[in-house]
Amino acid sequence: MLVPPIPARRNPSFARAASRAAVSARGTALAVLTVAMLGGAADACAADATAAGTALAWWVWPAALFVVCFALGIVAVPAGVGGGVLFVPIVGGFFPFHLDFVRGAGLLVALASALAAGPNLLRVGLADLRLALPLALLASASSIVGALVGLALPSAVVQTALGITILAIVALMASAKKSEFPDVPAPDRLSAALAIHGVFHDAARGENVRWQVRRTPLGLVLFTGIGVLAGMFGLGAGWANVPVLNLVMGAPLKVSAGTSSFILSLVDSSAAWVYLNQGAVLAIVAVPSVAGMMLGARIGARLLTVLKASVVRRLVLALLFAAGLRALLKGLGIWT
Numbered sequence: 001m002l003v004p005p006i007p008a009r010r011n012p013s014f015a016r017a018a019s020r021a022a023v024s025a026r027g028t029a030l031a032v033l034t035v036a037m038l039g040g041a042a043d044a045c046a047a048d049a050t051a052a053g054t055a056l057a058w059w060v061w062p063a064a065l066f067v068v069c070f071a072l073g074i075v076a077v078p079a080g081v082g083g084g085v086l087f088v089p090i091v092g093g094f095f096p097f098h099l100d101f102v103r104g105a106g107l108l109v110a111l112a113s114a115l116a117a118g119p120n121l122l123r124v125g126l127a128d129l130r131l132a133l134p135l136a137l138l139a140s141a142s143s144i145v146g147a148l149v150g151l152a153l154p155s156a157v158v159q160t161a162l163g164i165t166i167l168a169i170v171a172l173m174a175s176a177k178k179s180e181f182p183d184v185p186a187p188d189r190l191s192a193a194l195a196i197h198g199v200f201h202d203a204a205r206g207e208n209v210r211w212q213v214r215r216t217p218l219g220l221v222l223f224t225g226i227g228v229l230a231g232m233f234g235l236g237a238g239w240a241n242v243p244v245l246n247l248v249m250g251a252p253l254k255v256s257a258g259t260s261s262f263i264l265s266l267v268d269s270s271a272a273w274v275y276l277n278q279g280a281v282l283a284i285v286a287v288p289s290v291a292g293m294m295l296g297a298r299i300g301a302r303l304l305t306v307l308k309a310s311v312v313r314r315l316v317l318a319l320l321f322a323a324g325l326r327a328l329l330k331g332l333g334i335w336t
Contacts, residue, residue: 066288073296084110085239089323103234104275105286107268109293114264116294117301125200126258136266139227146231147274163328169239184250190216213249231271
């Protein structure tokens, strides 16, 4: 006569043992997958490092990425440029990783910095949902197209185009005369219909500032083009978001920087899925980069409320110029 097994709920000892066994099995499987993933990543990184002619151990590069991204996260949020526009040219030019992996990680880096800073920016009124959502909708759709085009092009072509784009960004940021508080006497019809206006507290001046925007249709068109470039180069989009929001639409500089960081969280998530689907995201590049950027962005979000954007702007311009020149020379085969 067969004896049915005792149900686990009637045998506490057996239930605890089964639970421990299940947890152990899951932990073992997770450990195996993690080791396999990092092992494969280490081999890929070691191969790239050997090709680059360096004798450094593979773990040095992830540690260096963490430190560099922590510093970039601190300066990216107050400058309103996002982490990707600094990450991609610097890491692509000075680290031994393939550009496709760098661009994929760059989108995740920009996304991580935006997500880390977003809640605080919304809480203090420096990011506005009504201003961000219409612009982010078009930029998100166009960023998918840009990501598909960027992955289809040869690496040397993308590297050269990246260098030219970064140097153009430097020229744009250096020549643009940003206004802390643009004068917008009356909103346009579209922004009035969408109720795009608000009030934020400027801690530096110690007063509340009311704002509204203009030329909203032109802003929508420009953000569509920005999305294409963001997906193609993995740059995020903060480098162009802030000038469009501030100079074209007339939002205050701090609101432009804060809303730009929030828009990044929507735009970069769309393009990042394309890179993930194509296998262009390497854990050993993305994980330390994202971790360092998130920690640095939290500090940067706090500094945004007390620092003037011009304090960080000169440093960002210097970094972008050096990284853009390096990317251009590397793409042309002059400095490999």
